[in-house]
Amino acid sequence: MSLRERLAASTIWPMLWKEFIQMRRDRLTLGMMLGIPAVQLAMFGYAIQTEVRHLPTVVLDESRSSESLALVDQLRNTGNFDIVGYVPDRKALDEEIRAGRAMAGVVIPPTFLTDLRRGRTAQAQVIVDAADPLASSAAMSGAAQAGAARSTAILAQTTGRGPPLEVRVRPWYNPGLRSAVYIVPGIIGVLLSVTMILITSMSIVKEREKGTLEQLIVTPIDKTSLMLGKLVPFVLVGYVQMTVILLLGRLLFDVPIRGSLALLYLLTFAFIVASLGMGLFISTVVRSQAQAMQMGFFFLLPNILLSGFMFPREAMPVAAQWLGLVLPLTHFLKVLRGIILKGVGVSELWTQTLVLVALSTLFIVLSVRRFSKRIE
Amino acid sequence: MTDDAAIHAEGLRKTFGELVAVDGLDLTVHRGEVFGLLGPNGSGKTTTIRMLTGLMAPGGGWATVDGVNVTTSPEQVRRRIGYMSQRFGLYDDLTVEENIRFYASVYGLRGRRRADRISELVAELGFGERLRQMAGTLSGGWKQRLALACATAHRPRVLFLDEPTAGVDPAARRQFWDLIYDFARQGITIMVTTHYMDEAERCHRLAFLSRGHLIAVGTAQEVRDQFRQPSIEDVFIELQRRDEGVVV
Ligand SMILES: Nc1ncnc2c1ncn2[C@@H]1O[C@H](COP(=O)(O)OP(=O)(O)OP(=O)(O)O)[C@@H](O)[C@H]1O
Ligand SMILES: [Mg+2]
Secondary structure (H helix, E strand, C coil), X not given: CCXXXXXXXXXXXXXXXXXXXXXXXXXXXXXXXXXHHXXXXXXXXXXXXXXXXXXXXXXXXXXXXXXXXXXXXXXXXXXXXXXXXXXXXXXXXXXXXXXXXXCEEEEECCCHHHHHHCCXXXXXXXXXXXXXXXXXXXXXXXXXXXXXXXXXXXXXXXXXXXCCCCCCCCCCCCXXXXXXXXXXXXXXXXXXXXXXXXXXXXXXXXXXXXXXXXXXXCCCCCHHHHHHHHHHHHHHHHHHHHHHHHHHHHHHHCCCCCCCHHHHHHHHHHHHHXXXXXXXXXXXXXXXXXXXXXXXXXXXXXXXXXXXXXCCHHHCCHHHHHHHHXXXXXXXXXXXXXXXXXXXXXXXXXXXXXXXXXXXXXXXXXXXXXXXXXXX | CXXXXXXXXXXXXXXXXXXXXXXXXEEEEECCCEEEEECCCCCCHHHHHHHHCCCXXXXXXXXXXXXXXXXXXXXXXXXXXXXXXXXXXXXXXXXXXXXXXXXXXXXXXXXXXXXXXXXXXXXXXXXXXXXXXXXXXXXXXXXXXXHHHHHCCCCCCEEEEECCCCCCCHHHHHHHHHHHHHHHHCCCEEEEECXXXXXXXXXXXXXXEECCEEEEEEXXXXXXXXXXXXXXXXXXXXXXXXXXXXXX
16 A cells, blocks of 8 residues: 555544544533633733732821822822822721721821931831732832832932932843733643643543443554544644734733744644643543543642742742753743743754653653553 | 354453453354343453453453454454444434444545445435434434444444343334344344343344353253243343352
8 A cells, every 4th residue: 555545544534533523513612722811811911910009008197298298199109009098197097907998008207307307317107908918019119119219319309419329120021020921921831731731631531431432442443543633633722722822912911922933833842742641641540531630730730830830940949940840831931931032042942842852752652652442 | 163253262251350250251153143142230241242352351361253363463353343332432422424434434434435335324224314413312222223333334244232222112122133133144243242031032142141150052942941941031030049049
């Protein structure tokens, strides 16, 4: 038989034909696979964009001077404080915070103006409801920022010269310091992991659970066709998901793609294959969809926690860093952030490329060897 | 000789942990026979068929199907056999036609040959207007017919049917057995399990399994005589009674 005839006779074609018909008819799963990227992106993106938090703030101004007004203005200008009202005394201020009507309180003592005039350090206090750590850190940084800005301005007024020292931080790659930009590439990685590991293993195990696998494996269908037929459709799903996120990231959060899109799609393939290997592996171990789900999460959690998606890897204990190295997502995140945010090329990414190819080979070989055309 | 046997097993054995599901099974099924495998629930019928079809590796012994060793050449065996599992194993979310087409393709049929075979099966089994119905919405009798169509898409030499008529109404059962005889007339060997004694009487030869042991083989007449019972049903009940006697 010629190669062409052999290819035409391969059992991969009926397998793919069936999988695509079933995928098309399973509207719920299809909707989830395509809808989830959009929802996740919007959630993460907007949630993290509100770093400038508008904390409802009450003011106890006992100084009632132009200087105290200027400080309150400065605080408001940081964007972290929304002044919702003035209170007459400390008791009222505490009550506002305790009742949850305010999350921060600004106390400016009566001596504020006189201290300033006499060249003493004037004190003001910002009280924060620290039950929400993100809110309190926003308040603290806002307060420090406003305090420094006012000090500089007053110094400049009184001495007639500018600040003696100024340190400017210029964030590269992400000049607006917008986390959405940083998080979008991460979401691509995490979402692809979920699809490839969880949904794929569940789809294979579903055939076992429903008894259709038993009927299928008594046929001469070869192992490769069976596995490829199950996996290939998800490769396409993965690429569609990635494209959706890149497009939405662009439209909603102005996430740029600085590097080569072709390189990104190419390296993504290695990552997808590695993750599919894990999904396939799970399907050879578990017996039911529920078990596949549990084990899938068992694989996904370290991917999310240790890969650098949520927390910077540099801040992790050494053991966790090492563990992170065997996770495909760790390396894929570097590829994603590198290409999307920094515009780096293949020369900077060849370590990641090699590791991804090695990991995908390892996972695929392991699971293919475990996958057998038997039931028991 | 094993060569002219459609199915031949010697010392076939399977254990699940402590449980011995099939124990030292010796069996020969001749070509063109409709061979019935009987026995109470859990006696090892399905396990035997799964070993003969290459779905499970035997824990001991060996078997040939159509002259091919099941353990050493399972893929070659798979080309020669058709199998209907005890549980409906087709795709609920594919139509009748799509299921048949899928199995015909998996068995290597393409183009004209596949189209011809599909229309042949559809005509033989009388699917007609049900062709575009989702398999999951078929009634029990039609599901079993569809499974039979898929299992025979490639004209197998040996057909394994595991309780093909469980939960099927009497008229549909009668029709199903007519189909089985049609296949037998075409020279296909059939091994079938059943809990219906009228069906058992219709088999050319029978085997009784009890706790994984083969305890009787022969024509319905021979088995009745061996146990001095008026009917196969009485043989079954007698065997069950003895079986329980063993436990006590
Ligand atoms: N995969 C398995 N794991 C563990 N035990 C099993 C497995 N398959 C079958 N068994 C056990 O082996 C024994 C034989 O089961 P088998 O399914 O072959 O019986 P059967 O004769 O087909 O019964 P039924 O008439 O109910 O279909 C039973 O006790 C069953 O519980
Ligand atoms: Mg059974």
